Amino acid sequence: MxxxxxxxxxxxxxxxxxxxxxxxSGFSFTQSRLPPHAQSTTHQETPSSSSSSNSANSNTSDSQRDSxxxxxxxxxxxxxxxxxxxxxxxxxxxxxxxxxxxxxxxxxxxxxxxxxxxxxWSVAYRVWITLNVALIAFVVGAASSTDTAVLPQAAADFGVSDVVESMTIGLYLVGFAVGAAFAGPFSETFGRNAVYIVTMFIFMIFIMASALAPNIGAQLAFRFLAGIFGATPLTCAGGSISDLWNPIEKTFAFPIYAIAGFIGPVLGPVIGSYIINLGSWRWAEWIVLIISAVVLGIIVLFQPETxxxxxxxxxxxxxxxxxxxxxxxxxxxxxxKPLGSRLYEALTRSITLSSEPIVLSMALYLTVLYIVLFTFLDGYTYIFQEVYDISQGLTNVIFTGICVGILLASFLVPWRYIETKKSFANNKFVPEQRLRFAMLGAPAIPISLFWMAWTSYSHISIWSPILASTLLGYGLICIFMTAYMYIIDSYEVYAASALTFVTVTRYAIAGGMTIAGVPFYRDVSHHVVLSVLGGVSLVLMPVPYVFYKYGHVVRRRSRWAVSWDGGVGVEL
Known part of the structure; x- marks a missing residue:
């Protein structure tokens, strides 16, 4: 519309x-104006015309033709x-x-x-458009985790183990990885709006099919296909934000999208927390479908092309x-440039950029964080139901602790915006300044994981692991916002290809690890699993600090990255 x-x-x-x-120019036009060739007509004589008539009119015809x-x-x-x-x-x-x-x-x-x-466009209107894109990210993100709230009921209904049923989450994330590779080139051919609307509609069809699935095989297939078409905001949202906001404004605009998008997977279990009271686990899919229909209506009626x-x-x-x-x-x-050529170029360039130290490091860091986040969906069950003996519904509600931490990080945004604006005003901005978000959040990841691993005992207050999860949410969003903005500023015209590799990598690996999370927590214990994850995140914690100090050197030696001369990106 x-x-x-x-x-x-x-x-x-x-x-x-x-x-x-x-x-x-002295040129006048009308809406009904015809092209020059359509305005020139000549009188044609029949073959039976006399030669004298042709001779008499020859000079006139020549004159008309010249005119x-x-x-x-x-x-x-x-x-x-x-x-x-x-x-x-x-x-x-x-x-x-x-x-x-x-x-x-x-x-x-x-x-x-x-x-x-x-x-x-006005700031208020651009914020509204950004929020619309964030709503899509929220819905597809929530759909990735809502099934965890009813996993035991769905497994029992289909007569399979919890591990098999957890594949609905893993395959959905793998579908994200597949769809992310194609969404960008499609949006650059048909526009952002058309891709958002079409993919959202098809996404809803497969969510509905998942709700009606007669067996586990059908459910797994439909969830995978839903993930493919739900991947659009993962790659197109960065383009939409770049369409609307300049580099200074992106300091506050991108967090609007990132926070809403990241809250989706966290609130998914909360949305599904008391679904079982409605009589069937299938309501987890129906609720997502209803929310998706509302969001699609908003996009169709109010979202412009950007x-x-x-x-x-x-x-x-x-x-x-x-x-x-x-x-x-x-x-x-x-x-x-045909669509096939765009797809080939995007895929090959994504593979080429995978050798870039900045892209590879950020992809590795975000992959670990997504493994932590989505295996956490399994770990919560063992921590709060097995250790603290609380209900399944209340366990899922406790995911709001992570959500609170994500929202707390938003208070850093005004400070970073003021600092970035000053840097641009003094012609001193460099992409590495984006890393200050991560530098403030990186230590929170290992601290929160070790904290939860070794204080989640029945004789220790339940508020201890809840507060640890809040710190985890704060750290996760700080690094997520940093990684995307840093890559966008470092590669500019090639940022879409770099982000495609990062997105495909983290969702493909996180999808596989989600399936492995259930037996890990069950057979190894949550103390050990969380400690291992904390150790891995501790090893990666120096990444933002290293690039903050030496990132400009890495960009200078790259054939794809850009240099920032006086606050302006210059391709190297």
Whole structure:
């Protein structure tokens, strides 16, 4: 709906611009204006016409032909002049790979304050759009963990073990990994909005199919497919935020998305905590479906398109229609890179960037954190039900402890925004400044894991592991926000490919480890498992500190990273 309204508004803007700028070129147009070749017609004689008549009219025909040719030449000159004088139009020759031919009028924004440029929309409107994207991330994230709240009931219904039923979570995460590899190129071909709406609709179909699954095989298959189509916000959200916010504004804009998206998996068990009271574990899927339908309605009715190349393509279409000149074109149209080529380029570049120290280190760090988070979904059952003997429903509600920690990290955002703004003002900003979030949160991960591992005894207050989980949530979101913003600033134009590798890696491995989490906690004990996870996170804890000090050296030696000269990203 909003995309249609947006398309109409761009058309009105084009008409106003032509009316205003055409005076400078002396070129007048009307909406019904035809291309030059359609305006030139000649009178044709029948073969039976007399030769004297042909002879008498020959001079007149020649004169008319010369006049028509002259008029066409004049119109071409006028149109070329219009292309040069219209604000935001860049006239250039076609490059070799674009084919030979006349000059092309590349359509761009009408100055820095063009109202159709998403970055010029009001702050309140851009926050609203960002929240809409965050809602999608919240829903698909919640769907990843809601099943943990009813895992014993679903396993009993299908006559399988808890380990087998936990595959519904693991395969969903693996589906995330598969879908993340394709979502980015699709959004760069069809636009963000179309991909959000279509994938969300298909995601809902497979969630509904999971709720109706007659056996464990069908449930596993449908959950995997739901994960594939639910992966869209994992890769496209970064692009949407870049469409809307400049590097300074992203300091507070990205946490809006990150916090809401990260809360999803944490609140999933809370949403499903008392589902069993409704009579069936299947209500875990029905509740997700209902929430998804509400979110999809919001996206369809209120979410505009934010992908600048597509918006400029719409503008070029209106210019061609209004002027009859086919040389108006956006970069997206003239390059005409097919979807298959985009997919191949995205996948191969993602693999290539996997050798980058920054990308590899952040991928490893986030993978460990996601293993901690999703195996925690299994560990909570053993800690609070087995040790503290509380109900299944209340155990799932205790996940709000992690949620509180995530929200506490939001209080750091205003401070980081002020610091980043000062750095840009003094031309001293470098991507490594983003790592201060992680430097404040990294120690919280091993501390919280060791704390929970060795204080979760029945003779110690239940509030001890709950507070430990709060500290864990704080550390997780600090590192998550840092990793994404640091990669985006370090690789800019190649950030999508780098983030694709990071996303695919962490969800594929975390999905496998989630399945292994149940026997680990059951056979080894939560004390040992949490201690091992704490030890691994302790080994990785220096990562943000190392890159804060030496990251600029790593970027300087990279063929893909960018240097920041005076607060401005410069490709190396």
């Amino acid at each position: 909003q995309s249609f309204i947006q398309y109409r508004r761009i058309g009105l803007g084009v008409r106003k611009q032509l009316e205003r700028d055409s005076e400078k 028509i040719t002259s008029n066409e030449d004049e119109e071409i000159v006028e149109e070329s002049h219009l292309g040069h004088t219209l604000t935001g139009i860049h006239v250039r020759d076609r490059t070799t790979h674009e084919g030979k031919g006349e000059k092309v009028f590349i359509v761009d924004w009408e100055g820095q304050n063009d109202p159709h440029n998403p970055r010029n 992908f600048p190349p597509l918006l400029l393509r719409w503008k070029a279409q209106h210019l061609r229609h209004e002027t009859g000149n086919t040389r108006f074109s956006s970069e997206m149209e003239i390059i005409q």
